[in-house]
Amino acid sequence: MSERESMPYDVVIVGAGPAGLSAAIRIKQLSPDTSVCVLEKGSEVGAHILSGAVIDPKALDELLPDWRNMGCPLADTPVNDNQHWIMTKTGKFNMPHFLTPGFMHNKGTYTASLGNVCRWLAGQAENLGVEIFPGFSAAEILYNADGSVRGVATGDMGIARDGSHKDDYMRGMELHAKYTFFAEGVRGHLTKLLKPQFALDKNCEPQVYGIGLKELWDIPPEQHSAGRVIHSQGWPLADANGGAFLYHQANNQVALGFVVWLNYSNPYLSPFEELQRWKTHPEVKKILAGGRRVSYGARAISDGGWQSVPELTFPGGALIGCSAGFVNVPRIKGTHTAMKSGMLAAEAAVEALAAGREHDALTSYQTAYENSWIYKELRMVRNVLPLVEKYGNLLGSALAGVNMWLENFGIRMPFTMKHHPDHNALKKKNKAERIDYPKPDGVFSFDRLSSVFLSNTNHAEDQPIHLQVKDMDLQKNSEFMEFAGPSTRYCPAGVYEWIEEEGKDPRYQINSQNCVHCKTCDIKDPNQNINWVTPEGGGGPNYPNM
Template identity: 55%
Template sequence: MEFDVIIVGGGPAGLSAAIRLRQLAIAAGNDEFMVCVVEKGSEFGAHTLSGAVIEPRALNELIPDWKEKGAPLNVPAIEDRVYMLGSATKATKLPDSIVPASMHNEGNYIVSLGNVVRWLAEQAEELEVMMFPGFAADDILYNDDGSVRGVLTGDMGVAANGEAKPSFEPGYELLGKYTIFAEGCRGHLGKRLISRFALDKDSDPQHYGIGLKELWEVSPEKHEQGVVMHGSGWPLTDTGSSGGWWLYFDENNQVSFGMVIDLSYSNPYMSPFDEMQRLKLHPVIRNVLEGGKRLSYGARALTKGGLNSLPKFTFPGGVLVGDDAGFLNPAKIKGTHTSMKSGMLAAEAIFEALQAGREYDDVVAYSTMYKESWLYQDNYEARNFAPAMHRMGQWMGGAFTFIEQNLLGGKMPL
C-alpha cells in the first residue's frame, strides 16, 4: 500500500502531523494527498495514560476553533500548590513567590489525555486521514540507497509458540515518500534509526524516567476542581533517588495521581511501584485519596534529557517527532504541547519537500523550522533543569531553577 506520508504512532505528535499535512494539502488544492497513521493500540487513545495538564499553545495553532469543535479541555487550572515532603508526616508548601515560573499553570487545562487523543483522531478522520488502529509497525523498509521507504506491520494470527494459526495474516508493506516516527519514548523503530544513522553522536546522553499514574474518583468534599499539586522529597530521599509527584483535580470528582522517578537511581532495592504506594500514606496525599476509588492505572517511560540530549531528528526518508526524539520540557513536566508542535513542524517541512518534487531525502528544513519556532525557545529555557537537579540535588537544583526561570527568564549563560 502506497501513501504520500506514513505516520507511525497515533499519539499527540503523530495525529498533529497527520492533521497538519491534510490541512496543507487541502489548502493547496491537492485533496488526493494520502496520509496514513498506524497505531498499535486497539483504538486511538488506548495506550495513552490519562490525566495531564496541557498547555494549549500548539492546539491553538493547529485547530484554532477547538472550543467550538468540542475538544475535551473543560477544566482550566486555577491554582498551583507545590510541596516539599520532609518525611512520612512532614510537608512544606512553597510560597508562590519562590515557585519556578515553569511550574505555574495559568492558562493551562487539566485533561484526560486519552480523551484528547481520541478527539484528535476524530479531527484527523474528518480530514480523510487513513487511520489503522490495531496495527503495530514491526520493521522498517529501506530503499537500495539506504533511505527509509516505509514500514512493515506485524503478522497477525500467530500462536504463542510462533506458529501460524488458521487466522494468520502476513504483515502489510506500507510505503511512503516520507515516514514520520511518533512512537513515544524509546520507540523500538526509533531506537534502530538513531543507531543506524548515528543521530545522537553529537548529543549529550539521554535521560529517562518511569512515570506511574493512577486515576481516582474521590469524595466530592475532597475534590477541588482545577487545582494542580506537585511535590518532591520523601519517600525518594530515603533511597537517594530523585523524582516528583502530582495530583491533578479534573472534572467529575476525578483526580490524576502519579509519580515520576529518574531511572538514574542507584539503589538496587528501590522499587518505583512500592515508593508510589508509600507516598499514598503521606497526609498530603492520603487526605485526598482516602475513601476514594481507583479507576485505572498504568506506567510508561519518559524521555527527559531536554535540549542538550536531543538527537538529530531527520534522516533520509523520515523524521522523529514527539517523545521518539525527546521534546518533553522537564522543567514544566509537560510534553503534549511540545509533541504536537514537533509533529506540526515536521508536517510543514515534509509537505514543502513534496511540493518541490522531492522524496526520500533528509528534510533538513524540519530542523531549521524547529530552531526558529517557539518550541526551540521552550526547550532552550528548560535546558539546565535536568542537569541542575542531577548535579545539585532537589533543594539546590530547585534554587538554581528559580533563579534561572524567575529572575533571568531562562537565559542563564550556561
Template identity: 55%
Template structure:
C-alpha cells in the first residue's frame, strides 16, 4: 500500500499531523492521502497522561474545538503545591512559583479521550486510521532513505508458527513517514541507529509515571482542583513527585512519577506509589472512594539537550518519539501536537514544490522558530539541576533559573546530563534495602489486581514481545549484582525470578505487560528489547 504521508502512532502528535496535512491539502484541493497506524486495539487504548492539558496547540489546530464537543470541559480553578513529609504537608505559596508552572487557562481531562475525538476529526477530513496494526519494521530504499514500514504478522503462536487464522503483515510505503510512537518507540530506535541520529552525549532521560482514576465521595470532590507535591515517600536523591486532579463527575486522577535515574536497586516505583496514597493528605481524599483505572507509562524527561536529530531521509520524529516534554510543567501534549502540525506543514510544502521524498529540513527550521522550541529551551536545566543536586537544592536552583528566564534573561549555560538512566543504578552491596508493606486493598493494591483495571488483552499463545539479547544476563549479572531489579521497576509483574532444578531463571509473564517500556530503559545491561506484540494487544485504557 502506498500513501503520500504515513504516520506511525495515533497519539496527539500523530493525529495533529494528520489533521493539519489534510487541512492544507483540502484547502488547496489536492488529493493527498494520509494513513495512520495505531498498535492499540482502538485509538486511545495505549494513551496515558496526567492530564492537565494546555490547549494552545488545539486552539491553533481546531479553533472551534469547544463548539465541536472536544472532551475538555473542566478548566483549572485552583491549584496547590506541597512538600510532603511522612505525616505532614507544607504548602508552597503559588506566587513564588514561576509563571510557566501555573495552570491558568488549562484543562483537566483524559488525553485518551481527546485522542479519540481527534481521530473523529481526522477521519472527517479523509484520513485513514487503522487501529490494531503494529508497525514492526522499517523499509529503506536502495540509497538508504526510509521508504516505509512493515506491519506485524497476525496469527502466530508462541513458537512463531502460523496458526489457522494467520495473516501476514504488509508493506506500507509513503513519500514521508512520521514516527509518532511516543516514548522509546521501537521503530524510532531503529531509525536512530540507521541514520545515526544520536551522538554519545545527547542520550534521552526518562521517568515512569503511574496513574489511577478514582471515583471519590461528592463531598471530597473539588472540581477543577490541581495539586502537585514533591518529597515523601521519595528520598532527596530520588527525583519525582505526584499529582491529584479533580475533574468530571467526582473523578480524581492521581499519579506518581519517579525519575528513572534513581540509584537504589531495591526501589519499586509501583510500591512507592502505593505508599504515597497512604499519606494523610491523600488518604483524606481517596477513603470511601473506588478505584476504576490503572496504568503506567515511561516519560521522556531529557529536554532539549536530549533531542536526537529529528529529520532524516524519508521521515521525521515528532512528539514524544523525539522527547518534547516540559518537565517542570509536567506537560508535553501541547508540544507534541504542535510538532506534528509543523512537520505536516513542511511535508505539504515539500510536495507542493515537487520535492517529495527530499529531507524535510523545513520541519526543523519551523520547529526552532516556534513556541515549542522556546518552551523547551527555557526549562532545559530543570531536570539536570535536580539530578545533580537532589530534589531540595536542585529544585531551588531550577525554580530560581525559571524565574530568571521568565523575566526575559537568556542564560548562557546548558547543563548536560551525566549518564543514561540504566547506568545510574548502584549495586545491592552499596544500597539500603527498602521494605514495603502488604497492600490493604483499600488504598494500596498489588500489581495483578491493578493491571486487571488496565483491561489487558494479550493472546497468550503469541510470540513474546520482550526480547532478551542474552538469556544468561538476568541471572548471572542482574540478580547477582542488582538483586534482579526488573522484578521491582516493572509496574505490572511481568518479570519474576523462579527456582528451577539448575538454580534460578527469569520468567517473563508477557501477558501482563502494559507497554510502559520501563524495562527497555532501566535494565542495567540494556539486555531487554521491547517490540510491539501482535496488533491490538496490550492495555485498553479507560479515561486515562
C-alpha cells in the first residue's frame, strides 16, 4: 500500500462544532502565526450539527464581544417568553417561574440553528487564517515513538464493501501536529480509543447519555411567536426519563423535539415513537396545525455532567466540548460550556507553543477548567439527573428542584451521586411490557423512513459498513432472543432490522446508508457489541438549518 502524504500544523482540531471552531478562533486571536487545521467529517460545516437550540451567549461574548453586530444568526431571535409544561395525556400545567432558580429562566439567551451558528463561526475562523477541511473524517490516531499523540490520519476514500479499491480510490492523509484537539462531539469514535489509552476516565463516573430527536416545522404566522421557548415533561413518558422542547425561531419556524435518557429499561420503548406521540397532544397540535414538517434529525447527548468529565489532557492533545461532556442537563444547554472549553484549551496550547513545548500534556488547560465557570456551573447541578433517575419524574424532579435552590444559595450538598452505564439498564423481554404505538397519521406523526428522507442522509452504498457488530452470534442469541431486538426501536433512522423468514434463522440486516450518526447503538446495545466507526468522509446527514 502506498505511503500517505502528510501535512504539518501547530494545532489540528478534529471536529468543526462550537468547541473546535472556538478553539481555532482563540488560537489565532492570541497567536496569528500559529498554524491551525480543522477537520470536519460532514460534507460542510454544520452538516452534522444538531441541537435544540437555546444558547447562552456567555462564551461567545468572551470570544467575539461584538458578535451581535457581525451578522451572527444567533442575534436574530432573543428568548422573550419561557414556559415549562407538566403534561398529562390531554392537558398541561404551567410551572410558575418562582419555583425554579433564576439560572433556569433563560434570561439573556437566544434561540437559533446551531448549525448556522457554526457556519458563521467557521467564516470568522477562516478570516483569521484557519484552514478548514470539510468532508474528511479523522479515522486514525497517530502516535510518536514515546506514545504521545502526533496527530490524525483521514480515512481512505473509494474502498468497496468487500475491501477492494474502486476506480476513485484515494489514500488518506496524515495531519501532524504539536497538539491535537478532539472535538468530535458525543461518543466520539477516536475519543473512545483515547480514554483507555491514557486512562482518562479512571477517576470519574461513567458517562451517561440521552437521545435527542428534532424536527423543524414551518407554521402559520398567527401561531408563531418568535422567541417563545417551551419545555415539557411528563406525558407520554411513563417508565423513562426525559422531556420535550418547542422553540419559536425566526421566519415562522419552530424547532421541536424529544429527549429520552438512555437509562430506560423497557426494550420495547422507541424514542422516535415517543416524539411522534408527543406531537399528537392537543396543546402541541394547536401550535403545529396547518404547518409543514421540513427537517428531521437525531443525536446522542452527554448527560453525565460534572462527575463524568474525564481527565482532559494527555501527551500531545486534549478533549474539548462534548468529547469531554460539558452539558448542563437541567438547563438543557451545552454550547456555551463547549465553546469555553475550546477557548481554555487554545490558551493552554498557545502558552505551550510560545515556550517551545510540544506533544506534552497541557496541564494548564485542566487547571483552567477546574477554576472556570464551566466547573462551577456543572458542579451546582451534579445531582439533578441522578435524583430524577433514582426517584422518578415527580418526586425526583421535586428533590432536584430543592437541590438546585440550595446550591443556588451556596449551600453545597456534601455528596455527589453516582451514575450507572446505560447499556446495563435494559430488562430482558420476559420481564418487560410491550408498548403499542399508534400508526402515524401523516399530519402530525410520521414513520421513520420518511423522516430520514428529510435529514438528507447519504452514504456511498458500496463502502464498508461503519456499524461493526463484533460477534453476530451474540447479537442473535442475546440482543434478539433475550432483549427482543431493541436496536430496531432505539435507532431513530431504521438502520437495524431483524429479518425473520420461515424455516430460517433470524438475520440481522444493517441499513447503514440510513445512519444519521446519532451513536445511540454504540451506547445502548446491551452487550456493547456494536462499534460505530467513521464512514467515508462527507457521508451522513446534511442538515441545512438544524
